[in-house]
Amino acid sequence: MISRNFKNVLVVSIGFLSLFTAYGGLQSLQSSLNAEQGMGVASLSVIYASIIISSMFLPPIMIKNLGCKWTIVVGMACYVSYSFGNLYPGWYTLIPTSVILGLGGSPLWSAKCTYLTISGNVQAAKEGKKGADVINQYFGIFFFIFQSSAVWGNLMSSLIFGQDNKIANIPEEQLQSCGAADCGLNISGNSTTIRPAQELVWTLVGCYIGVGVLAMIIIAVFLDNIDRDQANQFRENREPFCQTFLATFRLLKDWRLLTLIPLTMYSGFEQSFLSGEYTKNYVTCALGIHYVGFVMMCFGASNSVCSFLFGRLAQYTGRATLFCLAAVANLSCVIALLLWRPHPDELPVFFVFPALWGMADAIWQTQTNALYGVLFPRDKEAAFANYRMWESLGFVIAFAYSTFLCLEYKLYILLAVLVLTIITYPIVEYYEHKHPTKPIEQATYQSHKETTETDESRIICQTQI
Secondary structure, three states: OOOHHHHHHHHHHHHHHHHHHHHHHHHHHHHHHOOHHHHHHHHHHHHHHHHHHHHOOHHHHHHHHHHHHHHHHHHHHHHHHHHHHOOOOOHHHHHHHHHHHHHHHHHHHHHHHHHHHHHHHHHHHHHOOOHHHHHHHHHHHHHHHHOOHHHHHHHHHHHHHOOOHHHHOOOHHHHOOOHHHOOOOOHHHOHHHOOOOHHHHHHHHHHHHHHHHHHHHHHHHHOOOOOHHHHHHHHHOOOOHHHHHOHHHHHHHOHHHHHOHHHHHHHHHHHHHHHHHHHHHHHHHHOOHHHHHHHHHHHHHHHHHHHHHHHHHHHHHOHHHHHHHHHHHHHHHHHHHHHOOOOHHHHHHHHHHHHHHHHHHHHHHHHHHHHHHHHOOOOHHHHHHHHHHHHHHHHHHHHHOOOOOOHHHHHHHHHHHHHHHHHHHHHHHHHHHHOOOOOHHHHHHHHOHHHHHHOOHHHHHOOOO
């Protein structure tokens, strides 16, 4: 029999798989499907700008009042609203729903990270294992299931849009402007990004709305409310609003968090490049919009498998080795993309880049999330809110300059942030190696073992903002 904590990890993972089957597919298509006046990319930029704002105060307030479970459900509802906005895409539908999604995004992810970290520490204490190892394993399982959403969401878009034969006509002169060889700013106006038939768009978005609602039902019905007592206690003894509001910013006094900002922002830069630039300037430009889904499926499959593998390998190799592998993979891809001029005759190459990118992203996602959980056990909600805030800032910056910087310069910026990450991250890792952070739940089990064995929820009460 699987443990209750492991069951909850599976429920969270499947819920996020269903939700991001919809959102991931829409995000991959925004730069190509809603290319007019840069509307699609602008909506993505608004999403992550809103996430930054919500990261400043919403996660601690919502998690403390609603608990992790119902914070996740509310956040999912915000994501579903963005799918409704894409039924009739325009500035007056996409931008408001982007704001709604962004406001719910940070609490959603912070609640998920907090839930997995609590579950991992509780299970580790039960089994007498190291908390960091179980947390790594749980995040690996989560991202293994979650990242496969890119496969299903993009498969849906490619199969549905593939029914429109008019979108596959690519003139030879168009191929000369693909990739980093040309600036890449005028691609949105050419024939390769002609919108598919409106009926097909409605069919796809309708499917996305359905799986989004399904995600909410899965979490509401099957997920245990493991921090119910903590939420009830908080509502009865409310902290001053100002204290809760500033929880995210108070953590910035910790030099370790400040040093991790380049690593966290790079996660946003590299994800936005693949979904916004690679799909438009390489795939849509040279192959057509109906190939975006197939290429991103390759990314999702690679990401999913590697998330599972690296989540388990981390306890043997350590985080630093995996981060080094991810940096080398991204560095190689960026240099190759600067030199490569895409052409339909080189079809396999279009899939090599997202496969390598997916492997690297699996490391950035699983290990960075786990690292935050290990470094800040007493301030999980605020720590993951900071993680989401700085990652979102990377998204915002990347999407903001997407419409007026040449592709070559975007690659150089990505390279520069990667180099900065390589310089700053080892400092934190070395300090943690010399001065390991002790999980607060571990201390609780050592000093109150009998109590925690009878009531696991009290472990969670030790977590403070």
